Amino acid sequence: MARNRPTVADLRALKGKRQLSKLRVTTLEEAEAAERAGIDLLSLTYALMLDPRFRDAAPTCFAVPGDEYGMMGATSSEILRTAVKLRAASADAVYCSASLKTIRRLRDEHIPVCGHVGLIPTHSTWTGGFRAVGKTAETAALVWKQVKDLEDAGAFAAEIEVVPAEVAAAISKRTSLVLISMGAGAGCDAQYLFAEDVLGLNRGHTPRHAKVYRNLAVEYDRIQQERIAAFREYAGDIASGAYPATSHMVGIDAGELRRFEEFLSGQA
Incomplete structure (x- = not known):
């Protein structure tokens, strides 16, 4: 049966009812494969989102473009301008790890925002580098505060990265945000992996939470x-x-x- 592209309202309505699947893709071929495989959500580069062929490849995937390093150092006005351009290219939401002020500005323009909590790679110096966040009561409370701040700022979703599964599950039950787990267990609303890890293309460090399903590097x-x-x-x-x-x-x-x-x- 043909499926329709979900809306933000659809994703919110599914919270707590079934786990969603999310992949980071960087090519049209990966996007098409994700579409045909029934993947729900896609993270993708700005370049891929702006490619007019993208929606032919993935017409029903909920697309959340995010080049986080491209946003660092950008002003709220620049991020808003980029977000408007991405939405015009059929993005369903935008990923933003910038300030709460910026997220509020996007919300005020009715642009759906997916934020980030826990291990935020671009902010990791504040939490001790590339390591789990939330393994103590104090740091778990920090993740909770991050979630509540995003709620108040108007985000509809957040990636929650490398947080203990029990902590993530407890938070997910108490927030309206659609929580997207990257190494944060099955108690969230979606599971998120990079296509390069799933396909066995990652030649560097493989994250603990990654699962390799093919070895395309050999091919x-x-x-x-x-x-x-x-x-x-x-x-x-x-x-x-x-x-x-x-x-x-x-x-x-x-x-x-x-x-x-x-x-x-x-x-x-």
């Missing part, structure tokens, strides 16, 4: 070796004269060629 390595081999054969054919062959060139009638050569002979 990409094989394809790269085939690419190198093809390029090497091409260079070899040029060196040996095997390329270009007669079949690769445009011919000319012998009489026409003779006339052209006679023309050239008359040139100074």
Whole structure:
């Protein structure tokens, strides 16, 4: 049965009823695969969101573009301008880890915002680097405050990253936000992974919460070796004269060629 693209109201109505799925995708191919696989939510780059082919690839996925590093240092006006442009390109919401003042400004323009709590990569220096947040009563209370602040600012959802599952579940029961778990357990409203981890394309550190379902890195390595081999054969054919062959060139009638050569002979 065909599905419709969900609205913010739809996602709120599903809170506590079923787990949603979310992926970070960076290519049209990944977006199309997510659509065909029935993934509910997509995080994506601004460039992909602004690509006019995106909605052909993923017509029913709820799209939340977010280039968090692109927002750092930007003013509220610049972020608002970007958000309006993204919404015009059919974004369903925008990810924003900027100030509460900025989130309120987006809300006042009726732009749905997904915030971030717990381990916020761009703010991690304040919580001790890339490590779990909420393992003590005091830091769990900090995550709770982050959630309540986002509620008050008008966000409709928040990623909750690397927070103990029990803490995240307790908070999820007590907030109206759609909580999207990245390493925060199954007690939230959605689960979020990066496509590169799911596909086995991540060649660096694999996060604890990531689960690898395929090993496409091996396929990409094989394809790269085939690419190198093809390029090497091409260079070899040029060196040996095997390329270009007669079949690769445009011919000319012998009489026409003779006339052209006679023309050239008359040139100074």
